[in-house]
Amino acid sequence: MYIVFASSECTPWAKTGGLADVVGALPSALVRLGHRVSTFLPYYRQVAKAVPNPPVVLQSVTVPFNYYNRFVRILDGGVRDGVQHYFVDCPEMFDRETLYGPPSGDYWDNAERFGLLSRAVIEACKIMGVPDVFHVHDWQTAMLAVLLRSTYFFDPVLQRVPAVLSIHNAGYQGWFPPRTMEMLCLPWDMFTFTKLEQNDTVNFLKGGIVYADQLTTVSETYAREIQTEEFGNGLDELFRQRSSDLTGILNGVDYTEWDPSVDNHIAAHYSATRLAGKKECRRDLLHAFGLHDVAESTAVIGVVSRFATQKGFDFLVAILEELVKQDIVLVLLGNGEPYYENLLREAAAQHPTKVRVQVKYDNTIAHKIEAGADIFLMPSRYEPCGLNQIYSLRYGTVPVVRATGGLEDTIDEQPFGGGNGFKFWGYDPAAFLDAILRALGTFQNKKEWLAMMQRGMQQEFSWEKAAREYVRVYERAVQNRA
Numbered sequence: 065m066y067i068v069f070a071s072s073e074c075t076p077w078a079k080t081g082g083l084a085d086v087v088g089a090l091p092s093a094l095v096r097l098g099h100r101v102s103t104f105l106p107y108y109r110q111v112a113k114a115v116p117n118p119p120v121v122l123q124s125v126t127v128p129f130n131y132y133n134r135f136v137r138i139l140d141g142g143v144r145d146g147v148q149h150y151f152v153d154c155p156e157m158f159d160r161e162t163l164y165g166p167p168s169g170d171y172w173d174n175a176e177r178f179g180l181l182s183r184a185v186i187e188a189c190k191i192m193g194v195p196d197v198f199h200v201h202d203w204q205t206a207m208l209a210v211l212l213r214s215t216y217f218f219d220p221v222l223q224r225v226p227a228v229l230s231i232h233n234a235g236y237q238g239w240f241p242p243r244t245m246e247m248l249c250l251p252w253d254m255f256t257f258t259k260l261e262q263n264d265t266v267n268f269l270k271g272g273i274v275y276a277d278q279l280t281t282v283s284e285t286y287a288r289e290i291q292t293e294e295f296g297n298g299l300d301e302l303f304r305q306r307s308s309d310l311t312g313i314l315n316g317v318d319y320t321e322w323d324p325s326v327d328n329h330i331a332a333h334y335s336a337t338r339l340a341g342k343k344e345c346r347r348d349l350l351h352a353f354g355l356h357d358v359a360e361s362t363a364v365i366g367v368v369s370r371f372a373t374q375k376g377f378d379f380l381v382a383i384l385e386e387l388v389k390q391d392i393v394l395v396l397l398g399n400g401e402p403y404y405e406n407l408l409r410e411a412a413a414q415h416p417t418k419v420r421v422q423v424k425y426d427n428t429i430a431h432k433i434e435a436g437a438d439i440f441l442m443p444s445r446y447e448p449c450g451l452n453q454i455y456s457l458r459y460g461t462v463p464v465v466r467a468t469g470g471l472e473d474t475i476d477e478q479p480f481g482g483g484n485g486f487k488f489w490g491y492d493p494a495a496f497l498d499a500i501l502r503a504l505g506t507f508q509n510k511k512e513w514l515a516m517m518q519r520g521m522q523q524e525f526s527w528e529k530a531a532r533e534y535v536r537v538y539e540r541a542v543q544n545r546a
């Protein structure tokens with residue numbers, strides 16, 4: 065099968081979160097199963113820095129808007145692990161400081177930027193080769209699924225080509241003003257509640273859910289959760305309507321990137337059977353955060369995250385005063401909502417020997433935390449899959465998580481030991497603190513702790529299994545459109 069991925073993120077070039085990790089790894093797993101895959105990614109400023117002057121594949125692809133055309137170039141990003149990468153070059157849209165906008169919000173023309181991306185991929189494929197299936201991701205490329213079944217409806221080469229939409233996060237939907245319909249040359253009769261309209265906005269993700277042939281999301285529990293009012297973000301009814309076309313597929317891990325036995329970002333290599341290196345990584349991590357003389361019996365607790373309400377930082381802030389009374393140090397890496405950046409900076413200023421925070425995006429530090437911490441926190445309010453807790457397992461860094469979405473599906477707490485981490489339920493900071501205290505209790509029992517670390521380290525969350533499930537979804541989509 066020939067599969068074309070259209071995405072707004074892809075490692076190693078453009079990443080704000082797990083979407084990039086998935087689009088960076090799933091295609092090569094599909095190639096290993098014998099399929100052909102190309103990806104299309106905007107030629108952002110970050111990408112241009114990493115890949116200056118790549119060969120031009122198409123000099124000018126026309127992307128029409130209501131009163132004007134834009135013209136994009138398709139650049140050859142090269143072949144990695146058997147996957148052909150293309151970049152969509154449109155400097156006025158993508159040569160900007162960040163991917164989506166300043167910390168305070170979004171770029172004002174994101175509807176145009178990502179509408180353009182979706183349409184450019186369709187147009188480019190018409191010239192370079194039409195795939196058997198388009199695989200689009202989140203609201204940013206959901207419009208591709210809408211375009212295929214609307215403005216491209218009568219196109220003979222696209223009529224039988226399905227689109228599969230993966231929902232990595234239903235909390236971000238891409239809401240835009242009604243005039244977006246005209247800008248994207250979409251007919252007004254699609255601006256209804258059963259199609260693209262929601263609360264008098266054009267909702268890109270909703271459009272994708274309505275028009276994509278098959279839907280996937282990134283864990284089985286999240287696939288169920290989004291069909292409820294609590295997690296559906298206003299789309300639960302639609303998810304319920306499409307539930308027979310919705311599959312939860314747990315993300316895998318790229319163990320060439322995230323495994324302490326090969327990780328080049330960390331101070332020493334180690335594995336489940338040769339753990340000595342982890343101590344060195346712990347020392348190195350504490351050094352990177354300017355912490356000295358931390359006793360071995362003190363638990364090093366790590367966090368790597370976007371600072372967003374989704375990630376449960378309000379829980380963390382609520383229990384911080386109690387937490388610092390314990391024998392712990394807390395190291396945090398992240399950026400995002402200025403509100404949490406400031407709160408966490410203040411907490412670090414108040415407890416300089418216990419709490420340290422680095423407000424930035426830094427892949428090396430992220431790896432150092434995975435390797436050097438004893439405990440990893442993920443108290444997310446919701447978590448479609450979550451990758452960091454799965455990385456933590458491989459690094460022997462025991463996760464403490466809120467039981468939701470992919471966290472529920474990957475972390476297992478057993479009442480009398482035997483699991484791979486600690487969980488709490490409900491929206492309750494006290495329950496979070498309690499879970500951390502259970503972890504700290506077990507941490508004091510070296511034998512039990514070691515056994516728990518090793519159980520997690522030996523688990524395998526392979527992309528191959530996930531890729532096979534995606535192929536089944538692609539096949540279903542192709543059959544239903546035949």
Ligand code: ADP
Pocket residue numbers: 080081082083085368369370397398399424425426427430449450451452453
């Ligand atoms: P989400 O996609 O919701 O942010 P995931 O757990 O799926 O959550 O993926 C987050 C990814 O982004 C991980 O690879 C994590 O290491 C990375 N990450 C998040 N914040 C940072 C940061 N400040 N610096 C470096 N990497 C980060």
Ligand code: GLC
Pocket residue numbers: 081082083086232233282315447448449450451470
């Ligand atoms: C999203 C989700 C996260 C998931 C990632 C990759 O950003 O928030 O839970 O792991 O996408 O699918």
